Amino acid sequence: MADHRTAGVDLEDLRALLAEELELPVEEVTDEAHLKDDLDVDSLTAMEVAVQIEKKYRIKIDEAEIPNLTSLTAIHRLVTAKVGAT
Template sequence: MTDTTIAASVLDKEQLRDLVADVLDLDVTEVTDEAHFVDDLDVDSLMALEITVRLEKEYGVKLQETELAAITSLRGTYELLDRKLRDAQ
């Protein structure tokens, strides 16, 4: 399996949705693309940190403090990870 194949298969939006739902202890149907983590899903700073740690571990990326502002919804998180994985290739 090539790096391109790995990145394409690793960054599956439904797997990402499952990961976020697991961290937040929510049903996956509640983690919509547009649901704002803080306003809609009641994510606090500890939960946000846990999401970040799980993302770094699961996807093998290092998220910089300046990039964390993108992690406000599933869509923003997906776009950030997609960019990080593409840049790593």
Template sequence: MTSNPWSAADIEDLRELVARVLEVPASEITEDTHFVDQFNVDSLLELEIAARLEEKYRIEIPAAEITSLTSFGHVRALVDRLRDAESPRAESNT
């Protein structure tokens, strides 16, 4: 169970972020969109997506996880998992 539920606005914001990096309309990014097959995403674009996610959501994506950014669904799941992992640390620092 997640402590950081996604609102429709949050999902759309994430979709827009990914679409900007891929330089495609956000409407082309669905939960099942496979970035490599549909948009020829290479490792540099994966790094760019990761960097933008880290900046926006204040998370740290381990290098081994960057290659898991293969679809919008995977991106959302990774951000969700890392946001949950960061929550206790953020609360203990206050």
């Protein structure tokens, strides 16, 4: 299995993590689906998602960044930047 820290962040792995955490079918987690408006993610759930992402990718997501986690694309962009910076 590839090390996410060197291989980059696989969008499909991130999609699967998000779907699992939100208890949704993977197909519903489209690249541009808005977490709050389309997937009914509240602030507590967003924080739980951030914690799982931190654990998987060994990064730190600041509390102030959580409102920016609005879609899979936005999450992927943030995680990729943080993984690349470590």
